[in-house]
Amino acid sequence: MEECVLDPPQPAEVRVRMAAAGVCHSDLHVVDGEWERPTGIVLGHEGAAWVESIGEGVDDLEPGDLVVLAWTAPCSRCDACERQQPWLCVTPDGSGHRLAPELARMHRTTGEPIGIYSGIGTFGEHQVVARSAAIKIDPRTPPDIAALIGCAVTTGIGAVRNTAGVKAGESVLVIGLGGVGLSAVMGAAAVGAHPITAIDTSPAKLELAVRAGAHRALLADKVDQARGADHVLECIGLIETVELAVELARPGGVITLVGMTPQGHRASFDVYRLVEDGKQIRGSNYGSAVPAQDFPQIATEYLEGALPLDLLVTERIGLQELDAAFDAMRRGDGVRRVVVFG
Ligand SMILES: NC(=O)c1ccc[n+]([C@@H]2O[C@H](COP(=O)([O-])OP(=O)(O)OC[C@H]3O[C@@H](n4cnc5c(N)ncnc54)[C@H](O)[C@@H]3O)[C@@H](O)[C@H]2O)c1
Ligand SMILES: [Zn+2]
Numbered sequence: 001m002e003e004c005v006l007d008p009p010q011p012a013e014v015r016v017r018m019a020a021a022g023v024c025h026s027d028l029h030v031v032d033g034e035w036e037r038p039t040g041i042v043l044g045h046e047g048a049a050w051v052e053s054i055g056e057g058v059d060d061l062e063p064g065d066l067v068v069l070a071w072t073a074p075c076s077r078c079d080a081c082e083r084q085q086p087w088l089c090v091t092p093d094g095s096g097h098r099l100a101p102e103l104a105r106m107h108r109t110t111g112e113p114i115g116i117y118s119g120i121g122t123f124g125e126h127q128v129v130a131r132s133a134a135i136k137i138d139p140r141t142p143p144d145i146a147a148l149i150g151c152a153v154t155t156g157i158g159a160v161r162n163t164a165g166v167k168a169g170e171s172v173l174v175i176g177l178g179g180v181g182l183s184a185v186m187g188a189a190a191v192g193a194h195p196i197t198a199i200d201t202s203p204a205k206l207e208l209a210v211r212a213g214a215h216r217a218l219l220a221d222k223v224d225q226a227r228g229a230d231h232v233l234e235c236i237g238l239i240e241t242v243e244l245a246v247e248l249a250r251p252g253g254v255i256t257l258v259g260m261t262p263q264g265h266r267a268s269f270d271v272y273r274l275v276e277d278g279k280q281i282r283g284s285n286y287g288s289a290v291p292a293q294d295f296p297q298i299a300t301e302y303l304e305g306a307l308p309l310d311l312l313v314t315e316r317i318g319l320q321e322l323d324a325a326f327d328a329m330r331r332g333d334g335v336r337r338v339v340v341f342g
């Protein structure tokens with residue numbers, strides 16, 4: 001832990017005080033060297049915060065607002081943004097984890113710029129982020145739940161609703177029941193999918209999946225019983241389960257890949273079978289969601305009792321317990337550990 005210097009917000013930026021930050025496997029991929037990112041950055045990309053001060057030209061946020069931070073801050077000008085696909089924005093606002101001195105607002109006391117993961121670095125007690133990364137939600141949302149809306153929840157629910165387009169009465173198989181997979185189960189239950197089958201190697205996760213709305217939950221070695229679903233969602237990021245997902249979908253079914261492998265890993269499938277069976281494989285980035293719409297919408301559904309997001313919070317921790325939280329995640333122990341800032 002290190003004390004840093006934070007500049008005031010520039011035009012179209014806001015300074016925030018972190019309220020809560022979830023520990024996501026996409027942080028662990030970086031810690032474990034599976035994804036290439038600059039070193040010496042502030043990790044964390046799943047967080048909720050209060051606005052502290054606003055830069056010039058920010059007219060729709062004010063100090064005290066509760067915001068969920070989006071790990072892609074859409075520029076609203078590139079081709080992807082114009083197609084209403086902000087999750088594919090190629091020139092997102094803010095610094096990202098780049099260390100460009102003109103973009104970095106955080107510095108060491110020696111003046112050296114510090115990058116912040118995905119432009120939000122939610123393991124920092126304070127950050128300056130792009131205005132477009134700060135999405136105001138109902139202030140009654142508990143901060144730890146709000147934090148999870150910033151990644152796992154939107155990723156899982158969005159993969160079901162937006163990317164896969166699951167409809168009521170369709171069968172869904174979710175492989176991997178971390179924060180992302182359990183959120184996918186909740187999303188499937190919310191749209192009235194039937195039956196919903198959930199798979200994990202951990203018995204504790206199976207019990208949670210049933211509480212999240214799964215009709216049956218199976219240990220990974222029983223996966224053969226789950227053949228033939230209309231939709232299969234892979235929420236781990238292992239080649240073995242990615243290839244399995246393609247096998248398990250029914251002919252005409254849709255395979256939605258949500259879990260992410262180490263960079264550069266390749267999977268294979270039987271092309272003849274895939275084509276003859278008319279299956280479709282889709283990649284889901286950030287739940288194909290529009291944060292400015294989906295974050296407040298999901299918070300409202302939670303407050304109305306339609307999404308049991310409390311199930312996702314295994315433990316509230318302090319910043320000093322982050323390493324232990326990463327170790328637990330490596331063991332598949334627990335769903336989300338959420339850093340709560342004092
Ligand atoms: N597509 C996106 O936009 C996006 C966004 C967020 C996270 N992710 C990725 O999604 C993945 C899941 O993230 P998370 O935070 O939920 O991770 P997590 O580590 O909390 O969950 C993974 C789950 O998979 C289970 N598992 C491990 N091996 C298994 C196996 N062989 N069979 C069945 N279950 C197994 C674990 O027990 C655990 O419950 C990660 O790869 C992460 O990087 C993708
Ligand atoms: Zn994440």
Ligand SMILES: [Zn+2]
Nearest residue numbers: 075078081089
């Ligand atoms: Zn863009």
